[in-house]
Amino acid sequence: MPTPSTRPTRKAVIPVAGMGTRFLPATKAVPKELLPVVDRPALQYIVEEAARAGLGEVLMVTGRNKAAIEDFFDRQPEIEAALEKKGDAARLAAVHASTEVAQVHFVRQGEARGLGHAVLQAAAFVGDEPFAVLLGDDIIDARDHLLEQMLQVQAEHGGSVVALLDVGRENIDKYGAVAVEPAGGPSDDGAVVAVTGLVEKPPVDEAPSSLAIIGRYVLAPEVFDVLRETAPGRGGEIQLTDALATLVERGEPVHGVVFSGRRYDTGDRLDYLKAVVQLASEREDLGPGFRTWLAEFVADLPAAGASEA
Numbered sequence: 127m128p129t130p131s132t133r134p135t136r137k138a139v140i141p142v143a144g145m146g147t148r149f150l151p152a153t154k155a156v157p158k159e160l161l162p163v164v165d166r167p168a169l170q171y172i173v174e175e176a177a178r179a180g181l182g183e184v185l186m187v188t189g190r191n192k193a194a195i196e197d198f199f200d201r202q203p204e205i206e207a208a209l210e211k212k213g214d215a216a217r218l219a220a221v222h223a224s225t226e227v228a229q230v231h232f233v234r235q236g237e238a239r240g241l242g243h244a245v246l247q248a249a250a251f252v253g254d255e256p257f258a259v260l261l262g263d264d265i266i267d268a269r270d271h272l273l274e275q276m277l278q279v280q281a282e283h284g285g286s287v288v289a290l291l292d293v294g295r296e297n298i299d300k301y302g303a304v305a306v307e308p309a310g311g312p313s314d315d316g317a318v319v320a321v322t323g324l325v326e327k328p329p330v331d332e333a334p335s336s337l338a339i340i341g342r343y344v345l346a347p348e349v350f351d352v353l354r355e356t357a358p359g360r361g362g363e364i365q366l367t368d369a370l371a372t373l374v375e376r377g378e379p380v381h382g383v384v385f386s387g388r389r390y391d392t393g394d395r396l397d398y399l400k401a402v403v404q405l406a407s408e409r410e411d412l413g414p415g416f417r418t419w420l421a422e423f424v425a426d427l428p429a430a431g432a433s434e435a
């Protein structure tokens with residue numbers, strides 16, 4: 127029998143129970159995870175990322191008003207039949223790809239008691255093996271292999287691994303912040319660090335560093351027992367960051383991978399707009415036409431604060 131730390135990671139958990147208040151009124155009827163980023167829901171990018179990393183079993187932790195997410199990952203025979211009849215092979219393939227990308231399961235959170243509580247709902251699905259958690263606000267460019275690198279670090283060091291980004295001190299109070307020291311080890315190219323402390327959304331002057339946790343984790347199953355005993359923290363919610371801090375205090379390995387690739391934040395409206403523009407201009411099909419239009423549009427744009435002629 128392999129020990130838990132040498133078991134391969136096969137499963138991914140995606141919490142999708144958030145209310146999406148920053149995108150109201152759009153999110154009154156459409157879950158924020160289904161808002162289109164170019165022509166696909168943000169959530170599809172996340173599931174594709176998990177599948178690319180070899181995690182073909184995905185659990186979504188949902189809440190009320192999220193039924194459309196289940197529909198999205200289900201077959202749509204009427205749409206498929208209509209496309210078949212029209213001979214629209216490209217769109218038919220796109221519809222199939224969204225369903226077949228991974229085996230998607232669902233569990234309801236019931237009460238929204240925080241990210242740690244959402245992750246705890248995955249305990250039965252995950253069992254006694256390491257698993258990944260992907261948060262939907264960050265899209266990682268398909269050409270960067272952050273999750274794969276995190277899985278490699280987990281296989282090498284055991285324990286848990288978080289994705290880190292230097293967001294600058296002035297922004298650290300929006301994130302889980304970490305204290306780190308150099309890690310060493312065969313796959314260490316300077317991007318891998320040992321995490322020595324974590325704090326959820328600290329005031330800027332109390333942050334241990336400017337390194338923030340971005341929405342990717344590979345977690346040891348021991349985190350579930352810790353989460354069961356984690357009291358509500360920042361915002362009155364059960365925080366995953368607090369559970370990881372407990373693991374560190376107990377001497378369990380927690381590592382960080384400092385990401386330096388392309389990340390598209392879809393978390394608030396301005397970042398979402400930027401993500402759509404960046405991803406659209408990179409697309410092979412839409413990109414050339416979009417970039418030409420965008421360059422002309424930007425050239426004609428009055429500078430911020432300038433009054434219209």
Ligand code: G1P
Pocket residue numbers: 241261263300301302303326327338339340341365366367
């Ligand atoms: C959550 C985590 C936080 C992390 C962030 C990344 O916060 O609690 O530690 O830095 O995701 O996006 P949220 O954005 O849900 O407030």
